[in-house]
Amino acid sequence: MIHNPILPGFNPDPSIVRVGEDYYIATSTFEWYPGVQIHHSRDLVNWTLIRRPLERKSQLDMRGNPDSCGVWAPCLSYADGQFFLVYTDVKRFDGNFKDAHNYIVTARSIEAEWSDPVYVNSSGFDPSLFHDDDGRKWFLNMQWNHRTESYGGSPKHPAFDGILLQEWDPASRKLTGPVKNIFPGSPLGLVEGPHLFKRNGWYYLTTAEGGTGYGHAVTMARSRTIDGPYEMHPDTHLITSKDHPEAALQRAGHGQYVETPEGEAYHTHLCGRPLAPKRRCTLGRETALQKCVWRDDGWLYLESGAPVPAVEVTPPQPVERIERPETIRRDFDDAALPPEFQWLRTPEPNRLFSLADRPGHLRLFGRESLGSWFEQSLVARRQEDHRFRAETRIDFAPDTYQQVAGLTHYYNRHKLHALGVTLHEKLGRVGTILSCAGDYPDSRLSFPSGHGVSLPDGPVDLAMEVSDNDLQFFWRPAVGGTGEGSGEAAWQPIGPVLDAGVISDEGGRGEHGSFTGAFAGMFAFDTSGRGQSADFDFFDYRRL
Known part of the structure; x- marks a missing residue:
């Protein structure tokens, strides 16, 4: 079985991509150097850390970054024979401002030396890059509104001002065309962590909502056109433990969809495992993986039918799980x-x-x-x-x-x-x-x-x-x-x-x-x- 969390300890905001038979997950590293952890698997059960690509001064210098700043929510993708890694370097934590700078680096293979970064924008954090089937590329990130009292342990909904979409031109290596706010989020609020994928003519958008604490969730929406309007999932949230304090995996949210070569559906998400009596997650935000199914209504659901994440999950095929050394x-x-x-x-x-x-x-x-x-x-x-x-x-x-x-x-x-x-x-x-x-x-x-x-x-x-x-x-x-x-x-x-x-x-x-x-x-x-x-x-x- 897939045993969650698949990446124990501090491994939040998991972005997953499959290339052939290989799966890769990129997770946030914040102020820790080198930046971004990339784990590899061929069976979705056993994972190995193989790369931290942001390893040079030209790529990342976080001296002076406050605690919990630095590299937030990377997005790993593959197209045109190369890997793309999008990430934010956040320079401010407390107060109204974030100063969140977004970049793209590329490499022909995960293990290779990655390029110097190309600056994209600073309008908000949690960027992602979507490669459409017509060859066009689209850049997404949440928009940060500094005109609100949102700081540290007190995030406020108005600061999370929707998901922005703009076309990325790989030739000029710049954003081009209009900036559109395509998704304001659900009533849960604090919308961030956008990821797009396309299936049967629908653009599916998953976002993180509710803050990264016990009210966290993966929210899902879809549209026939990339810039919306987006309709909400019948259950609004694909994955969440917010209404189930008894669940073993709490704080579930912020992840990405992936399919096996046979078309089976899975979705990553971050989670926490609290300890009694104060419900403190001493291992931080960890990475988990859920089996999903497509129903006749064209929407994705967890295999169990409920949004609460499971600890034991069915893998694509039976495989021996390699235990970590004692x-x-x-x-x-x-x-x-x-x-x-x-x-x-x-x-x-x-x-x-x-x-x-x-x-x-x-x-x-x-x-x-x-x-x-x-x-x-x-x-x-x-x-x-x-x-x-x-x-x-x-x-x-x-x-x-x-x-x-x-x-x-x-x-x-x-x-x-x-x-x-x-x-x-x-x-x-x-x-x-x-x-x-x-x-x-x-x-x-x-x-x-x-x-x-x-x-x-x-x-x-x-x-x-x-x-x-x-x-x-x-x-x-x-x-x-x-x-x-x-x-x-x-x-x-x-x-x-x-x-x-x-x-x-x-x-x-x-x-x-x-x-x-x-x-x-x-x-x-x-x-x-x-x-x-x-x-x-x-x-x-x-x-x-």
């Missing part, structure tokens, strides 16, 4: 970062880390603080399980309290827990906890372990264990091997049990206040400006 160990022996790791904002990673300076180690150069929007040495991977343990070994010799490096459970500058190695004037080298519990806008650090505990000289092992809403940090001297049962010293807890549920979309100011997901990773900062480095020998991620 433990993933990375020893940093290769010249490139392991594929699951990313960093924040900057296209100049050589300023943040090196895998060559000390072979077999990831060296992080202490840059700006954990709260920086510009140059932050933080290398991390997605949390993919409600219960997991992460371990690392660090070799770090700070000479001031302004130099800190260690292990972190990170969402953004307002929502983080970190176990850091640093220097205390009286205690010497210590391990201490830095925590920010999402109390926006007064997002002050707290220090749950006080000055921390004294550490011996040399490398030390750090660990964190997350069990649903609880997080506990640990440390031990690194005196032997690098794994369980290797004769090492016992793990010692440090600090109290922390609220891991804060590291979620709903933590802090609530479900519309931020849109990324939880990461586990390594960090180093040096606010003295001297760039003190920290070496990490390995990183283990183990689901529990």
